[in-house]
Amino acid sequence: MNEAFRRFGILVALVGAVLSSFSIGITPAVHSETIAPCNCLAELERQTIALFEHASPSVVEVTAIVSREDEPAGVNTGSGFFWDTSGHIVTNQHVVAGATTIRIWLASGEQVEAELVGATPAYDLAVLRVRELAHTPSPIAIGTSGNLKIGQWVYAIGSPLGLDHSLTTGVVSALNRKLPTSNGREIENIIQTDAAIYPGSSGGPLLDSGGLLIGVNTVAYSSGKAGSALGFAIPVDVVKSIVPKLIDNGRVPIPGIGIVPADEAVAVRLGVDGVIIAGIRPNSPADHALLRAMDSESDSIGDVITAADGLPVHSVFDLATQLEHTGVGHTITLGIKRDGRDVDVNVEVVDIGRQP
Numbered sequence: 001m002n003e004a005f006r007r008f009g010i011l012v013a014l015v016g017a018v019l020s021s022f023s024i025g026i027t028p029a030v031h032s033e034t035i036a037p038c039n040c041l042a043e044l045e046r047q048t049i050a051l052f053e054h055a056s057p058s059v060v061e062v063t064a065i066v067s068r069e070d071e072p073a074g075v076n077t078g079s080g081f082f083w084d085t086s087g088h089i090v091t092n093q094h095v096v097a098g099a100t101t102i103r104i105w106l107a108s109g110e111q112v113e114a115e116l117v118g119a120t121p122a123y124d125l126a127v128l129r130v131r132e133l134a135h136t137p138s139p140i141a142i143g144t145s146g147n148l149k150i151g152q153w154v155y156a157i158g159s160p161l162g163l164d165h166s167l168t169t170g171v172v173s174a175l176n177r178k179l180p181t182s183n184g185r186e187i188e189n190i191i192q193t194d195a196a197i198y199p200g201s202s203g204g205p206l207l208d209s210g211g212l213l214i215g216v217n218t219v220a221y222s223s224g225k226a227g228s229a230l231g232f233a234i235p236v237d238v239v240k241s242i243v244p245k246l247i248d249n250g251r252v253p254i255p256g257i258g259i260v261p262a263d264e265a266v267a268v269r270l271g272v273d274g275v276i277i278a279g280i281r282p283n284s285p286a287d288h289a290l291l292r293a294m295d296s297e298s299d300s301i302g303d304v305i306t307a308a309d310g311l312p313v314h315s316v317f318d319l320a321t322q323l324e325h326t327g328v329g330h331t332i333t334l335g336i337k338r339d340g341r342d343v344d345v346n347v348e349v350v351d352i353g354r355q356p
Helices: 002-023 043-058 236-249 264-270 316-326
Strands: 059-066 074-082 088-091 099-105 111-120 125-129 153-158 166-180 186-193 205-207 213-221 230-235 259-261 275-280 304-308 331-338 341-348
Touching: 043 059, 043 153, 043 166, 043 205, 059 088, 074 153, 088 236, 111 236, 125 236, 153 186, 153 213, 166 230, 186 236, 186 316, 213 236, 230 236, 264 275, 275 316, 304 316, 316 331
Parallel strands: none
Antiparallel strands: 059 074, 059 099, 074 088, 088 125, 099 111, 111 125, 153 166, 153 205, 166 186, 186 230, 205 213, 213 230, 259 275, 275 304, 304 331, 331 341
């Protein structure tokens, strides 16, 4: 017991000594040296910052007012970028589809109206033009998508959810994807990236590490699970071929032969591999070539297109791709399954989108 009291006494003495040191003005030492700001950005960070600062003034936010009969006006938002010094802006067709008024927000904060020059749903591209600008931002330098490699860094700039001039980074996740658009068509060589593309980013530029345009962001898919979003961009080599046509003509030709293909579910149900012709437009190349459509009254399937210029046709997408490659004004050789026989028929490819 005496030993316990002795230890308690020593502890009380120590505490008293510490408290007395504070009472006579002795304070614990404090490190007073000021820490200088750290200029320690990595080289990759500096390059990313420089890329954004150089390219972002060329990127705009697009707001489209959409009016429909007997419906309240709606608003579509997206992104775009200056294509040239004449005030042309590239964006997605789905951003401005049905728009009665289009407004552009620039990086400077300036807001101007734009007019639609041309659009093509088959490629999900549109060209706008602004005229009343005090200063037209420099266009983004155009690169190529033909030599992209999976794994290389990419940078997307846009206005996701209306938050203008946002930058996301990632890599090329995959190449040569196909993206369905309208009228049974696909865009080939689509770029897949894990750079985040949110609603409102559509139409913005996808850049390589040199700040060159390699694609136009178009859509993102998500399974709803964290980290599962996939972004897709239209390759710039396609954009380079389409945009000048939209600027010059307001549209691009739609290669076709004048058939109405049957729904693919019909082919699957009937066990048919190829494109069943559900209808033929009068006075079309298919009509002139005497192609046969299915007859619902007699349950006759009619002609089934199984090949085009020697390449197999399994779907409408396959046929549309071959028509694109052949081009308007040329002749395509179709492999036809007719009454159990294989026959070849030459058909002219025309612009089915042109008004008569």
